Amino acid sequence: MELLWDGYIEPLVWIVAKILAIVVPLLVAVAYLTYAERKVIGAMQLRKGPNVVGPFGLLQPLADGLKLFLKETIVPTSANKGVFIIAPMLTFILAIIAWAVIPFDEGMVLADLNVGILYLFAISSLGVYGIVMAGWASNSKYAFLGALRSGAQMVSYEISIGLIIISVLLTTGSLNLSDIVRGQGGGIWEWNFIYHLPMFVVFIVSILAETNRAPFDLPEAEAELVSGYNVDYSAMTFALFFLGEYANMILMSGLCAVLFLGGWTAPLPVLDFIPGPIWFILKICFVLFIFLWVRATFPRYRYDQLMRLGWKVFLPLSFAWVMLVATFLVAFDKVPA
């Protein structure tokens, strides 16, 4: 009995508590990201944004969530039911489990994997399935076209993201996310975005495409596809897609912060007294703001131009950068041990 408690139940309770400590704030963050999005875009377009529900409209996301929760879930008669139901669940689960390896502070990480960055890359490459399955199972032209576009787009931009990750890894010498952050400790001049500035820009653009956000939100191009792969979804199934998409945005911002902006480290050594998680969250917010800013600023790309950008511009550029970084490290004998 003692063995059972010490060996299994206690660690299990701990792990569940840690998971809840990540997931619950994440869901709240997702809810308020939608609020922030509407407020920021509203401000950029000289509107007020949501301001009716609660003070400054702060309860708006809760009201939206409640509405989605209370509506009826409709499954179209010609849909492939099993796949239709699994698709949103898959999208949501994948967006959540990727957070297991994100380090919030020194040692403050759920699973400190040796291959953390590969795990993240693997999970984010699975995201395309939720969308493709949804589009196929809906058995409708609009949804299917949206899913195909989205699938092709995510697969294309994953390649440049992978190559960018490789060039960052070359300078760090570890696949562990905590090690990547530790390699950037000591101040803003040690952060990777200075050494990899061109790739930092390419990475930001690539994660916009990877998360299907404006100006690359072709899968949901309202003007042509109604709303793309999720057009047949309603109520909670739709909400799961929505939550998944926004959780993915936050995740990609977190990845960006870890790879390029020094994770939990302070920009100046003087500011070390402020705890790491706060810095990390601030950096995530910064990248998220770029997401929203871009959405309010740029018109949607044409599909062939999107593909051209991914394959003919970003791919050669990031390839060249990998070779450049590798050559530099070997030539000047700076390869990390």
Added chain:
Amino acid sequence: MVVQALAFYLFATVAVLSATAVVTVRNPVHSVLLLILTFFNAAGLFVLLGAEFLAMLLVVVYVGAVAVLFLFVVMMLDINFVEMREGFLNYLPIGVLIALVLFVELAFVGAGWALSDDKVAVLAHPTPAGLTNVEALGQLIYTDYAYIFQAAGLVLLVAMIGAIVLTLRTREGVRRQKISEQVKRDRADTLEVKKVPVGRGI
């Protein structure tokens, strides 16, 4: 250890069941999805073996890239499900034969390892102590067998170029957007400001 054993049986059972379902379900898209589930469970088994790098690679390459293209192709096919089932019995003997050959080969490998006296020494390259398996694998591929690895890469490159050459066609009369030309354009090339006299036009 109990948890490991449970996890092993879970992954193994799901892998075998979904692999069986791949060849038995009627809908080809379901087949592909089940194949993905099989890959995923195989990755789980790799993790249990301590080969986490291989597990992640399996997910990134097979599940994340190969199977997506596979799914694309299968989804776009216009298949008559009834017709597809017709040849099932004709192909069954060949399928069973191939499965048998593979099974015997696997059994030989397994038996060769299980029956030998020094089990670790039989492994081609046991993971050295104190190295993560990323480092061990990198050592093998990029240091010990660098030339063979490069040769394999060249073979793949040739295959890729071959596929591109076979499918590359240039059609006449297609108007393509030349982005560099568009960017090079300036105002003088396209705009002309004219003073239009009132009542006469240009």
